[in-house]
Amino acid sequence: MNPTDSPKEYGEYVKKKAPNSPILKDCFNAFWVGGLICCIGQLIFFFCQYKGLDETASSTVVSISLIGIAIFLSAINVFNRIGKFAGAGSLIPITGFANSIVSPAMEYKSEGYVMGVGAKMFTVAGPVLVYGISASVIVGILACLFM
Amino acid sequence: MKKLGKQTLQLDNKPSILNTAAIVGPKELNGPLAKYFDKCVEDEFWGEASWEKAESKFIKETVSTVLGKANVSSSDIDYVFAGDLLNQCISSSFGMRDTNIPFFGLFGACSTFVEGLCLGSVFIDSGACKNVLCATSSHFCSAEKQFRFPLELGNQRTPTSQWTVTGSGAVVLGKSDTGPYITHITPGKIVDLGIKDANNMGAAMAPAALSTLCAHLEDTGRSPDYYDAIITGDLGYLGKDILIDIAKTKGYDIASIYNDCGVLIFDKKKQDTHSGGSGCACIATVFSGYLYKMMKENNIKKLLLIATGALTNATTSQQGESIPGIAHAVAIEM
Amino acid sequence: MEYFQSIDWMTMLNCFIIGGIICVVGQILIDKTKLTPARILVVYVTLGAILGGLGIYKYLIDFAGCGATVPLTGFGANLAKGAMEAVKEQGLLGAFTGGVKACAGGIAAAVFFGYIASLVAKPKIKKQ
Numbered sequence: 001m002n003p004t005d006s007p008k009e010y011g012e013y014v015k016k017k018a019p020n021s022p023i024l025k026d027c028f029n030a031f032w033v034g035g036l037i038c039c040i041g042q043l044i045f046f047f048c049q050y051k052g053l054d055e056t057a058s059s060t061v062v063s064i065s066l067i068g069i070a071i072f073l074s075a076i077n078v079f080n081r082i083g084k085f086a087g088a089g090s091l092i093p094i095t096g097f098a099n100s101i102v103s104p105a106m107e108y109k110s111e112g113y114v115m116g117v118g119a120k121m122f123t124v125a126g127p128v129l130v131y132g133i134s135a136s137v138i139v140g141i142l143a144c145l146f147m
Numbered sequence: 148m149k150k151l152g153k154q155t156l157q158l159d160n161k162p163s164i165l166n167t168a169a170i171v172g173p174k175e176l177n178g179p180l181a182k183y184f185d186k187c188v189e190d191e192f193w194g195e196a197s198w199e200k201a202e203s204k205f206i207k208e209t210v211s212t213v214l215g216k217a218n219v220s221s222s223d224i225d226y227v228f229a230g231d232l233l234n235q236c237i238s239s240s241f242g243m244r245d246t247n248i249p250f251f252g253l254f255g256a257c258s259t260f261v262e263g264l265c266l267g268s269v270f271i272d273s274g275a276c277k278n279v280l281c282a283t284s285s286h287f288c289s290a291e292k293q294f295r296f297p298l299e300l301g302n303q304r305t306p307t308s309q310w311t312v313t314g315s316g317a318v319v320l321g322k323s324d325t326g327p328y329i330t331h332i333t334p335g336k337i338v339d340l341g342i343k344d345a346n347n348m349g350a351a352m353a354p355a356a357l358s359t360l361c362a363h364l365e366d367t368g369r370s371p372d373y374y375d376a377i378i379t380g381d382l383g384y385l386g387k388d389i390l391i392d393i394a395k396t397k398g399y400d401i402a403s404i405y406n407d408c409g410v411l412i413f414d415k416k417k418q419d420t421h422s423g424g425s426g427c428a429c430i431a432t433v434f435s436g437y438l439y440k441m442m443k444e445n446n447i448k449k450l451l452l453i454a455t456g457a458l459t460n461a462t463t464s465q466q467g468e469s470i471p472g473i474a475h476a477v478a479i480e481m
Numbered sequence: 482m483e484y485f486q487s488i489d490w491m492t493m494l495n496c497f498i499i500g501g502i503i504c505v506v507g508q509i510l511i512d513k514t515k516l517t518p519a520r521i522l523v524v525y526v527t528l529g530a531i532l533g534g535l536g537i538y539k540y541l542i543d544f545a546g547c548g549a550t551v552p553l554t555g556f557g558a559n560l561a562k563g564a565m566e567a568v569k570e571q572g573l574l575g576a577f578t579g580g581v582k583a584c585a586g587g588i589a590a591a592v593f594f595g596y597i598a599s600l601v602a603k604p605k606i607k608k609q
Contacts, residue, residue, distance in 0.1 A: 002396040003393055004340065004396065007339075007340045007469075008341075010340040010342070010354065011340075011341055011342065014347070014389065017350075017385065017388065017389060017392075018307050018347065019306040019385070021305060021511075023513070026303070026511075026512055027505045027512075030501075030504045030505050030508035031501035031502070031504060031505045031508075033504070034500050034501050034504025034505070034552070035496070035497035035500045035501030035504070036497070037551060038497065038545075038547045038548045038551045039500070039548075041496075041551040042492065042493055042546050045547050046484070046489070047484060049487070050487045056583075059550055059559070060586035061586075062547060063551075064586050064587065068590065071594040071595055071598050072598070074299050075602035076602070077602075077605040079299060079301045080299050080300060080301045080302075080607070081301075081607070084301065086301075086504075087302075087512075088507030088508035088510070088511055089501075089504045089508070090301050091507060091521065091522070092507040092553055093551045094552075094555075094587065096518070099299070099301050100300065100518065101591045101592065101595040102299065102594070102598045102599065103297035103298070103301075103604070104297045104300075105598065106297070106298075106598065106599045106602055106603065107297035107298060107604055108292075110196060110197035117596065121595055121599075123297075123519075124300070124518060124519045127519050127523050128519070128523055128556075131523045132527065132557050132580075132584075135527050135530030135557065135560065136560035136561050136563065136564040136580030136581075137576050137577055137580060138534075139531075139533070139534035139561040139564050139576075139580075140561075140575060140577070141573070141576045143534070143565040143568045143569075143576070144575075144576055147565075147568070173606060191605075191606040287606060296518070297604065298605070299604045299605075300518065302518050305515065
């Protein structure tokens with residue numbers, strides 16, 4: 001049986017032949033970097049509480065701070081190195097969302113500030129907002145109906 | 148000129164490759180072939196405001212370098228065949244717009260360089276043209292921007308992904324008593340074996356390379372041993388292994404004479420390029436910089452150059468289409 | 482010094498472990514399914530909103546603090562929580578205003594800082 005006989009066989013052959021992602025190493029890095037980012041958030045959270053802010057305000061400060069740090073690191077061309085090392089460890093925390101906003105904004109500056117920066121900013125973050133906000137509206141409507 | 152078999156043209160008037168030039172970017176500068184290139188540019192913007200402008204500058208400067216090296220003025224070039232990866236081939240057309248040379252813009256994805264050699268050598272072989280210019284370019288940043296993700300996005304590249312070569316390669320074809328000569332061309336068919344992963348171009352293109360390789364060998368009646376070297380465009384490490392494997396199933400053992408430009412241009416371990424290089428400039432710079440010199444120094448006397456291309460774009464891959472591959476071959480002999 | 486005494490180290494440990502595990506699940510999705518980053522973020526935010534709507538996610542927040550709120554599931558849960566709380570006060574109108582209001586700080590910060598960064602910063606190739 002030749003691998004080039006049919007797409008099905010070729011697909012299976014390529015799957016076997018292709019190198020796999022080093023999943024153990026990736027998961028280990030994602031675990032400790034992801035955990036560390038959350039802990040930085042937690043330290044900021046405790047600091048806000050210590051300063052007398054309530055829980056909601058503290059959470060918001062945590063988000064804004066981590067977003068600010070992630071965007072700063074993106075702007076000085078460092079975040080993608082962290083992302084390459086940590087994978088989901090820096091993508092899944094709110095830092096990944098911030099990076100997904102700033103990276104196309106920087107990239108498309110050459111196409112102008114309105115249709116370049118302004119529009120492309122949401123190429124990755126847009127879907128997140130669409131699905132997140134839509135889900136929250138549905139949750140709200142359901143809450144309205146059944147509570 | 149004579150048609151051999153189904154796909155191959157034999158060129159009797161022997162179009163000669165008068166000279167070549169290659170200019171590459173910062174990553175290639177740190178690669179193993181750096182010393183063979185005419186120029187390595189450290190700044191990926193090359194002083195321009197955008198990567199697209201920089202890529203046009205790459206092709207423009209490479210063309211003026213090759214004209215200087217071949218000692219041919221641009222008014223003596225009959226036609227130029229050029230192409231690149233950016234939408235509507237803008238790098239080549241913008242790079243060439245001030246040259247006043249009749250222009251053919253080509254698109255064959257990463258196979259464009261050899262597509263240009265095929266067409267250009269037929270124009271020379273016809274006897275109607277004196278000099279023809281072939282050039283291609285690609286740029287890592289502009290290609291990522293168009294096909295994949297923003298540069299600063301913190302994502303991981305998959306192990307099968309390839310690194311688009313930044314740079315441009317150009318050759319002048321003409322009549323000369325000295326080689327190397329283009330003796331045969333074998334334009335390829337589109338081959339699609341259903342690979343959908345846009346980060347695994349090597350696997351998508353390898354069947355096309357096999358199809359063109361087999362067609363060339365059957366049409367010319369040659370065996371792989373006839374050639375000192377068989378070099379593919381940008382299959383990368385995985386694609387190279389696949390081609391060696393699937394060529395065996397057709398009865399051709401090419402392992403000892405075969406290599407791939409995507410494998411040659413980067414140091415996989417040191418440069419973290421995963422499956423190797425790709426892009427229109429991959430085969431263009433490796434041939435123009437390295438292989439041409441190897442031929443001139445008689446280290447390679449008979450070369451089969453097969454450029455591979457993935458005929459896809461961001462829209463088709465979002466629509467779930469598979470990736471059709473293509474490969475064009477030219478036989479170059481001293 | 483007083484601040485350091487106010488830190489609850491047990492929560493910190495839970496935060497590290499839960500935050501890490503949520504990221505590892507994402508990493509497995511990346512490596513095994515070849516989902517793009519955008520799709521993974523969408524899956525996380527939607528899942529967070531559903532778990533938040535069902536009232537499950539708040540137990541995870543009580544246990545792990547920022548280990549649950551900082552990952553994007555927390556963003557989704559916060560959207561859902563905001564919508565539900567606003568519904569309690571304003572009825573149906575709250576379903577539309579509550580979610581975004583709860584996350585307004587994060588969204589505005591990301592857009593504004595992102596815009597400022599794009600004014601001053603330039604993307605750069607990794608040369609090695």
